[in-house]
Amino acid sequence: MRPALDVGLTVPAAAAASRARELAACGVDGLFTFEGPHDVFFPLVAAALAGIEIDLYTNVAIAFPRSPFHLAQQGREMQDLAGGRFALGLGTQVRAHIERRYSARWESPVTRMAELVGLLQAIWQAWETGGTVDHRGRHYRLDLLPPVFRP
Incomplete structure (x- = not known):
């Protein structure tokens, strides 16, 4: 069994669909983006709509810098667009970038990430089951999930 071959999709969203098709034709198994010169989600949206079947x-x-609800929405929408072939990779970045580039709080990154991941899972589960979320944690609070905001 050969290992998967994944490559970076490092173009703007406007060029992402054609680049994704080119790379898929070369036998690439998956494409990833990173939080660099372009938004991390928009090129993947274009790739998902390009008519190719890769991860x-x-x-x-x-x-x-993102709210848990926005991340949950983005992850869910990408999963739907990609036909179940999307994975949401999250990272913390470093203090200087969080505070000075994103103008967000840097506080207890390990416990904050753990809380965020648990909250994402709770939101997705509530959407799947019709349940609710009542989360009051150290870093996040989410206790309002009316039906109009459910996918």
């Missing part, structure tokens, strides 16, 4: 993932999406 797509973020490597990585910087978690702390």
Whole structure:
């Protein structure tokens, strides 16, 4: 069994569909984006709509400047667009970038990431089951999930 061959999709969203098709034709198994010169999600949206069947993932999406609800929505939408072939890779970045580039708080990155991942799982489960989320943690609070906001 050969290992999977994944490569970076490092073009703007406007060029991502054609680049994704080119790479898929070369036998690439998956494409990833990173939080660099382009938004981490938009090129993957274009790739997902390009009519190819390869894995797509973020490597990585910087978690702390984004709200858990937005990440849950983005992950869910990407999973739907990619036909179940999307993986949401999250990262913390470093303090200087979080505070000075993203203008967000840097605080206890390990426990904050653990809380965020648990909250994402709770949101996705609530969407699947029709349940609720009542989370009051150290870093995040989410206790409002009306039906109008469920996918």
